Amino acid sequence: MTPPPARRRRAGTNGAVPAHTLPRRGAVRRAQAITTYGVGSLIAVDHESFVVSGLDEADKNWSTDESRRIHERRLARLLDVDYFRLPPASDDTSRDGLRVRRFPLMHSCPECNELQRHRDFNPPPGQSVCRTCGVDLVPSRFVVACEAGHLGEFPYWQWVHRSTDRGASTAGRCGGKLRLRSSGRTSSLRSILVSCTCGQAPEVSMEGSFRRNALKDLGLTCRGTRPWLGTSAPAQECGLPLRTLQRGSSAVWQPVLKSALSIPPWSDGRADPLAEHWDRLRNLNGRAEIEGVLKFLFPDGSPIPVHEVMALLDAEHEEDPHDEDAPTFDHRYRALRNKEYERLRSGNDESEHSHDEQFVCETPPGDQSMLGPLGVTGPMLVKKLREVRALKAFTRLADPESTTESKEMPLSESPLRWLPAMEVRGEGVFLRLDEDRLGTWEKATAVAARIKRMRAAHQRVLEQRASDPSRLVPSPATPRMVLLHTLAHVLINEWSLEAGYPAASLRERLYAADDMAGVLIYTATSDSAGSLGGLVAQGEPELLDRTVRSAVRRAEWCSSDPLCMETEVSGTGGTNLAACHACVMLPETSCEHNNILLDRALLVGTPDDPHLGFFASVLSR
Incomplete structure (x- = not known):
């Protein structure tokens, strides 16, 4: 029998093969494509289930008009990529969106009770x-x-x-x-x-x-x-x-998110045209070589002067971890946080910069000495900030904060020079704790004993989940870290009541190390709760003093007490002590550590030892 002729696809305009039209299935917000429905996650649409596809074909599928590039050099360098891209728009006028594949393939029929692969039911096309x-x-x-x-x-x-x-x-x-x-x-x-x-x-x-x-x-x-x-x-x-x-x-799916604040000298956007060339420029020596390469890359003229390029390269070298021979990802991420902490402390006055400046941090007016009895110092009003939050990878079964890098699943089969990300523009309040008072408090025997229990429990969780013991991540639990973490939670809860912000629209950013003791609370969404000035106003000394006192007094009592305060095991694997959803826990999107390493007893003390709390003097008045 003569075989039939080969099927020929219809040609489009000018003989081109028409683009393959895929059926639409639901819609998600851009932020959800990073935090909830990222690559590898399962998404339910009506009565169907799909898995979000990898990014191997995204360069061809994602339209540059609907999925523009965004730049944040400090984060790009940390994640070893050139740039980031917003997930494609998903509305009635968009030409494309996130690609998905049907999963799981096993389906059942509620009428005939058959359980088999979807295709074996022989459904009509598109149904x-x-x-x-x-x-x-x-x-x-x-x-x-x-x-x-x-x-x-x-x-x-x-x-x-x-x-x-x-x-x-x-x-x-x-x-x-x-x-x-x-x-x-x-x-x-x-x-x-x-x-x-x-x-x-x-x-x-x-x-x-x-x-x-x-x-x-x-x-x-x-x-x-x-x-x-x-x-x-x-x-x-x-x-x-x-x-x-x-x-x-x-x-089934937990995102591994990494973020960075846009701080000077990278926060005015002038360096964005050089995003894909920084690795090459870093290897050059001297002004003459840099100038020659810029002339080659930009024959019509460099977008920024040579001296500014050299200043940016110097700023990059300042963030290099100098105390490590072979710095790991954690070392480099810590160096990134250190530089943010320095900038938040020093500030960046809006009047000294152009309108394009994306980071404005100013000292609040008023008498800051009233915060002294609280042990709080150095409040700053962050009137403008930009955060880029990138989806680095994802994990299953284990929380991202409790796993090693070896368990992270990449977003594509072949390496990419970019990652999906979202940017948040908002405002915030930064404050620090008095180092002298904090140092004395950290040395208390009762404080050290509680932290030792939490650190041991957290370390056990890390050891159970680590596939390679040689790459085990040490627990970050320290007295100042747990104190700052719990303080951030009670302040977010307080501002959700006093300033009208939903707790889920606020986010913490902790700076806890031997030479750092600060916390930034900022708007974490880009919607109407973003940057209207309400949060910045809470950083003025009089309001901040009242807020801290009210938050600490509110944390003194929980509706689950005395069980909550007296418990010796709380949270995942016993990584919390006096903390529950009735007192200090927050929505997961607001917390950097998935609601672990919390203990409000370090704020207010316990009935048996009221002086254990850092703010015990506030409650005694």
Whole structure:
């Protein structure tokens, strides 16, 4: 038989092949593409479920008009990229958006109870319905993941046939079809029943499938599947234990976010045209070489003078970690924070700079000596700030703050010279604690004892989750870090009541080290709660004095006391002490450390030891 002629695609204008039109499925905000629905995450749209695709094809798919470049040299250097890009717009007029792939592929029909891959239901194009019954298909509620970041389908066949002598290698060879139904007796996993029509295995429930070793007992380990990268990413055997998860669980995807404030001399945007050339310029010696390269790169004239380029290079070298022979990512990130702390302390008056300046930090008017009895010093009004928040990678099963870099899953199969990011323009209040008073307080025996318990608990969590003990990250728990962290939380709660800001629209940025003791609280969203001046006004000495006193007094009592104050184990793995959702915990988007390493007893003391608190003198009056 003569084979049919090859199918030919219709040509577009001037003979060009028309662009492939993909169906639209829902919409997300740009910020959600970084914090909630980033690459590798699962997203539910109506009755369907998808995984957000990787960035390998994003350069071709994302329109430059709808996904413009943004620059923040200090953060780009830290993450070893040239620039960042906003996720594409997602509205009725946009030409493209985030690409997604259907996942999980296993679906069930609530009418005929069949459980099989989506394509085996033979649904009409663009729909997710059972061809036989005409009802909407239900994506599998369960998926499996490992701590290396891989994601896979729940092994229903092995789960049903676990009581037979069939091994995992014979999956699907019994000739039967899987079925899934709910008995309706309870809302627990015991009522979700899976069976096979082969008759060789009894109907089993999903009870026990979430046990830590449930899949290990079946002889199953991770196969290294990465569905967000599609067929271009062949599975590589991973071998780590698999965990069963609910499809909508927060443990399925956790973003690894890194951020930086735009501070002088990078905050006026003049250096942005040189974003892709800084690595080359750093390797040059002397003014003549730099001038020659600039003439080559910009024949029509450099966007900024040579002396400004040299000043920017000097500013870069100042952020290099000088005390480390081979600085790690943590060392470089700490150096970035140190420079921000210096700039927040010194300020940056708006009258001395152009209108394009994105960082304005001024000393508040009024008598700051009234803050002395509180142990608070150096308040600054951050009237303008710009933060760039980039999605570096993601993790599964483990919180990003409690994992090593080796467990971070990249956003693409091949390395990219850019990362998706969002920028926030807002305002904030910066304050510091008195170093002399803080140093005396840190040496107290009771303070050291509480911190030692928290640090030991946090270190155990880190050790349990570390795949490589040699790269174990030490716990950051210190007396001043926990104190500043808890203080930031109670101030955010206070300002959400007094200044009208929702707690989720405020964010903390901690500066805690041997030579740093400060906290910046700033607007963390770019919507109407962003930069209207209400937060900056709270930094004036009179208002700040009243706010700190009120926040400390409010933290003295919790509706869960005495249980909250007297507990010896709280939070994930016992990493908190006197802290719960009724007193100091915040929405996850507002906290840098996922609501761990908190203890309000360090602020207000305990009934047995009221002098334990840093602000005990405020409460005694």
